Amino acid sequence: MNYADILKKYDVVIGLEVHCQLATRSKMFSSASASFGNEPNTNIDPACVALPGALPVVNEEAVDLAIRMGLATECHIAPISVFARKNYFYPDLPKGYQLTQFDKPICLDGQIILKSEKTIRIERIHIEEDAGKNVHVGNASLVDYNRSGVALIEIVSHPDISSPEEATEYLKRLHTFAVHLEVSNGDMEKGNFRCDANVSIKLKSEKTLGTRTEIKNINSFKYLEKAITHEVERQYEVIEEGGKITMETRGYDSERNVTYTQRSKEQAHDYRFFPEPDLPPLIVTKERIEKVRKLLPELPEVRAKRFEDIYGLPAYDAGLIVSNKYAASYFENLVKALVGKVEPKACSNYFMSDVLRSLKIESEKTGLSVDEITEFPVSLSQSVELLSLVSEGIISQRIAKEVFEELIISQKMPREIVKDKGLVQVSDDSEISKVIEKVLNESPAQLADYISGKEKLFSYFVGQAMKATGGKLNPAKLNELLKSAIEVRRK
């Protein structure tokens, strides 16, 4: 049995619930710091540890970030949404209830359109707070409340996803939105961006959906695909052998590539949801939505299109540059700084060949992938100056490449490097003529051959001239003066 065979008989139905931590400085309902990685129980205040008498206060910045995500996914932003208490007992939940949104969430009815043009509908996005963290040490359980109260949005899709690949694409799109729109740091290893997958299969002839299981807390794209695939295979085997799928929560073991039972959903909790009496309904005005929309950082596809239209970049170049938001800003700032001096296409060529190459070198050095790099080995100001030097005729393209290699490892500015290394281009006519005379005098045989018709030898003279001057001759001038010098000799 392989996966393709399963698909001949069954439809796979997948829904994803994504928990995305918002990149706010403080927590969702308290002013304690939301930063990650500090000593346990240092980012806490009365609300985070549920001291008697503590009260929640809404983090307005977090609300704006939720609206951003809603706008990016084409959701309806609810003018009134309500916070609710979800009641259950667990040590990482200090109040004995989680503040979340229940029947009136802030965003509804959005969508993500995949490359295949298939629409995955988003049912809702709601705001909630994260729980603390239980840590097991020997016989003891310890609780760290640093994460308790951190702002989250939960994005729930309809079960429109039909394959592990679609699931991964959907998740990546959400992730790109989250990071590019600065809604979240999106660091899956730090738990900023977690995904639960609801998976079921049904016979193609059946109308009703099969019983689903929930695979919880998947924290990498790779594992999502593997976990779903494995779960589908597992469910297929169970059903084919005449068994029934239990509605349950399962975890994913990445080492053994299996899903395993965590808890049965039949013991479903009664969370006794009710509206939070300590918070008034959240009112979001049209003005606020417009304000958020105006301040929305540009989405990658929109940016790529803009680069194509305004800067005349080929689609491939544009697509590549926008995949890293720092690269996209770098490129655009480069173009803007060199307006009137250097054409966008020239900037793009420089970027695609030299800058990207330096990123690859950096990637090898640090182990980060190219789209994760935020600091460039060659800074924006270094690049601006370098390209300016070329446009001003102070150095040639060829020399520029030499300088670039230096810039990768040095903090020095190009002008200084050119000066130190004496790389200034020679553009003075008499100087160039002197060199040409010398070269022509030293190569009488080649000169004779060229005059008699071997036009290819022109580049030989150019090469010799460059060699004699360490490549510093202005190529255009050299060509021009060399041509005339040869014409003179022809006579």
Add this chain to the structure above:
Amino acid sequence: MAFSSEFARYPQKHSAYELAKSFREKKRSCVTYLEELFSHVESSNSKVNAITSLEKQYAFKKARELDGRDATVDEKLFGVPVVLKENIQKIGFSVSCGSKMLNGYRGQFDATAVARLEKAGAILIGSANMDEFAMGSSNEQSVHGPVLNPHDLTRVSGGSSGGPAVATTLGFAPISLGSDTGGSVRQPAAYCGILGFKPTYGQISRYGLVAYGSSLDQISPFARTAKDLDLFMEIVGYEDKEDATSLQHRYQSKLNEVSLKGLKIGIPRSLVKEGLDKNVRESFHKMEEGLIAAGGKIVDIEIKHLEHTLSVYYLIACAEASSNLSRFDGIRYGYRAAGAKDLGEHYARTRSEGFGEEVKRRIMLGTFALSAGYYNEFYGKAQLIREMMRKEFENKFKEVDFILTPTAPTSAFKLGEKSHDPMQMYLNDIFTIPANLAGICALSVPAPVAKNTLPIGLQFMAPWKKDADLIALCQALEDAQLIQVTEL
């Protein structure tokens, strides 16, 4: 006479207003005052069990500081002693909420109301007894034992804020803070013969008040003069960004602006027809007559939805409480049962052992009211009726300026008399609960009574955000001698 001290017998002389004035003018020393006061507290408190923790060191430190400098213009309560009900957070103070669950727990942050009082120069002198987690009407449900009524030590003080009520009655502090969710300040004020004021919901910040019924709770003051109430409200009555339910409205004094002449007072006649103690009925009628004599007009009104008062209140309060009290799980603070073998047992034993009977009763009721399948029938419906009640009050206040009822159907009852029957106990609050449900302000005033008679409280309710008018009415009643702090 059990309490002959001048602190107890001379409310005007020892009012917050007079004390602050004399401390500001350096006519007396804060330290000396406290020394005499504490001597009185220490000799009287054992009879009544009002104060659970006297913070002498803290108070003297503050008193010394104040004696050593001049008052600033903002310090309107300069040197004035204040007592806190022990469900209000104050760093280092006892915040045991009358419960085994928090017995020994000391405050970890300052409630906003507390911080504002201290900024105004008040000296917090200690914590006072209460019904466990504010659930009770007699202060018999406390881990520290009951609070006794200074007028008759065989009777209850009233609850849940019995401790602060008695503290002010005996002059331990001219102003003490209680909390009022269904009458927990007004009713003990009535039983003890002093003033008890519940502000409009949200007028005083709840930040730092241990939550019972979040949509009903308010920190509420006891005092013996209208002026003291007014002073207190000016200092604490404005928006707090730490409390998202606090009003964007600042209390502004209206003293001397309300006259009894021409006032329209509404009385829900059907409510006061029966079930009242004879003495309460008489005092009530005397007040009616007094108001008419002073030029006021009595208007009979009917508030239909009041028949659902108790059920609506207990559904909402218990539901919210069942959730608010979930944080008491023995993990971060408070009581923790020993020897539990797993998490489930830990929770069950800690909470069964740590909570008293009435608290457990209300948590179970509340959990049930919120449970799947019952939410709409109980909690959901209760909220709908509550909103109707609120609207009804709003409409009635278009016809009348204030509404008058007794505060409680009887005077203080004997210890143990009602504690066998929760429903009997709940009926005590029938007049006070509506103001909490409607979110409006209400004040219990002491009716003039004959010597050696138990105090009787009458209640005035005012429209939403009309706290200043209500306190000004109190002053007018004082001036007309229609009310009088019951003599000890």
